[in-house]
Amino acid sequence: MNRSTKAGTEILLPQLAESLVSATIGKWLKQPGDKIEEYEPICELITDKVNAELPSTVEGTLVEIIAQEGETVPVGAVVCIVAETGSAAAERATEPSRADGADSSQAGGTGVGRAPASVAQPAADADAPMRHRYSPAVQQLAAQHGVDLTRIAGTGLGGRITRKDVLHAIEHGVPAAPAASQAVPVPAPSAPAVPTVPADLSKVPVPVRSTGLHLSESPPIPNVEVEGQRRDDRNEYIIDVTPIRNTIATRMRQSVAEIPHAWTMIEVDVTNLVLLRNKVKDEFKKQEGVNLTYLAFVLKAVVNAIKDYPIMNSVWAVDKIIVKRDINIALAVGTEDSVITPVIKKADQKNIAGLAKEIDELSRKARAGKLMLDDVQGGTITVNNTGSFGSILSYPIINYPQAANLTFESIVKRPVVIQDMIAVRSMANMCLSLDHRILDGVICGRFLQRVKENLEGYTLDTKLY
Template identity: 70%
Template sequence: MSDNQKLIDVTMPQLAESLVSATIGKWLKKPGDQVEQYEPLCEVITDKVNAELPSTIDGVMGELLAEEGQTVSVGEVICRIAVPEVSSNATGTGETPVPSSHSSGREHQAATQGAAVSATGEVSAVSENAPMRSRYSPAVQSLAAEHRIDLTAVAGTGNGGRITRKDVLAFLAAGGSAAAAVASAGVSAPARQTAASATPVQAFETVQTELEEPVRQSGLHLSESPRIPTIEVEGGRGSSSEYLIDVTPIRNTIASRMRQSVTEIPHAWTMIEVDVTNLVILRNKLKDEFKRKEGINLTYLAFLMKAVVSAIKDYPIINSVWAVDKIIVKRDINITLAVGTEDSVMVPVIKKADQKNVAGLAREIDELALKTREGKLRLEDMQGGTFTVNNTGSFGSILSYPIINYPQAAILTFESIVKKPVVINDMIAVRSMANICLSLDHRILDGVICGRFLQRVKDNVEGYTPETKLY
């Protein structure tokens, strides 16, 4: 490193509130490589997601402090980036220094394109183009709303000029009355309006920018397609009777979660048989028109999910988690959908599924399944699930014993639809039948409540008629 450069630590970010660590999957930059802002530094594995972690500054990649496959705690330094040192006599003339193209957002959130009030109450220049300038966390927005603070008047000391809660508190401590000075200092009304109307987003969420070509923003960008496990033929033994498969970080995460589920949760299992003849008739009647109108397939899973959601509303204890000294019942019904890829199972979530009709659920299922198989799931797509549904019948299964998606209380599978002879009113009829299987956490749920829940799901599924509406 030259004398006019300094090293900036890059730490593992808090990707989500509930996450405390992540695994380095693969380094995309090596020491000495030029790094541009928003360019991915490494692949990160967390919550079964293979993602890319972008740089927030321009510079040259320095030392790598975390190895591939290493699990790193939030806040721990994973690498360092060398950036130009600002000359100490840059301010000797009394002029405002202009940041270099390789300066970090923390050091140079003050530029000459606007003005804001710093913690001392002085008007300082702030760049409207600072990458994180107008991105406010919920805590910052709440504090600003409580004290009626115009956030365009606050100088940000966070990465990329982002305003932190500490900045807002410092602004309040300094009087917090200098917002009017900002307008007189040259901040245009459109600029203030844009910043004030910016919607709050989670850190590391993809944002849109007006640039000549698409760039990687401060979001988690996934690989274009799911990875297939690397197979290495074992050598040195003179035999081709076996081969080795590397355990990927995603597979390792799945193994850990499954082990945690079966170790901590006392699983119980039950099954019910459902007559889906009317559902088959209904779907066959509507699927072609739905395909022309919506451009997607109308699957049985959308109807099943609607039946499950309605049953959960009748038996909300199903939508809960174990918390040692209490049971937490979730008010929102967020259905986790198990989607298989070549080498793993992803679990995207349909948020507030109880507020969607069959058509809406079909659209969500198709969108999430497509994003999963193309490797384009975002972190928020995987969070907040309260109950899991798996369509195991899609690959021919007629009976399954699913492992609960920890820490949820239950998981339900929908098996293959099979034509069977069934006795109805002492006569034999050929009907379309399917099994619905439920694994449950026996600490929370007992046979009676789960039996009633499954019976309600059965009633809802068998309640579909050729006149049932999708919208």
């Protein structure tokens, strides 16, 4: 969206999704004086659903930034002004940068009259209050490549250094830091001892797990960012609430406040499922190029159970209950600092192999921050693989406004009594949170029993396609 004025073309915040009414400016990718190609991303947007990039609708020069980083603006509001190529406004916008263009080129600058952000001199702490607050991901990357973080100017909120800044510094040959300077900044010696996050997380020993048999890799370590200074001489640190975390908090509070939660749990014998997956996973990986996880089998079992009990696939609408025809499974995917729920659309029309490929694609996009708004919309029921981090019992909060949230817990070998004999079986719990306005214990109990039957019905002859 754009609107022409004497100063240039106003770039407006578009209607990125039907339910979207506002977005927060995460980071500006361009600065005043920069040349911009049509459709080139100019800033990052943080929405209630997912992060996205705002492309320029015109070609020209960025004249003025209206919406600052961290500011929430409504749909249709002006975020910046761009002087289109060939216009009088564009000529005026480029005049100041021409005077120092030679200097910037000699210094290796890539922008109009600007040096690369990654090698610029650090901003004053007063202007960059988050300048010296490094995430573990940034610390790890800097330590691996010997980059001195004190020599990098951050482009994140409050001057914070992001992974992109470090990668940019590595790419442009920033001199390696001395051995002593590679250490992660710690409080002054006089401060009380405080647990710190290791700079190189890859060197942290990972104990061998005896549970969570369906895990193919260790869960990601949360990205916790802390201040480096003590507060009021007390042994505590401050963690900023990011826009994404604030959105999660708002939605969780809304869900708990408006939905009368209830829950029920069932245990499932997945011994045959474990044998089936072990039999076909290597060939599937070789043929399809993705991992065949237990979650694909779980989703298939859940989808088939919803076909028998469609009320599970519904939402509350005050004076009516809306039952959705399409079964769109929302997957709870944990990233370093948040939980995102990308959606497998029309999951009832996919086989096990198709579900496995969808799970792999959406999980990769979620952890890489590449999800589009369409990827996280339209979910009708949520399934959460809480067993991926060893959980054996969870009470999930319902993903508003859905009617249910189902967790699949860790697969654990346990002694089980079968026909008065004790046998070692692979067992897993499944916990269902339900909206008690829509669902009752009887229907949910029958639904879980059907999911159990479907999971225990897998055999070595089960087809993936």
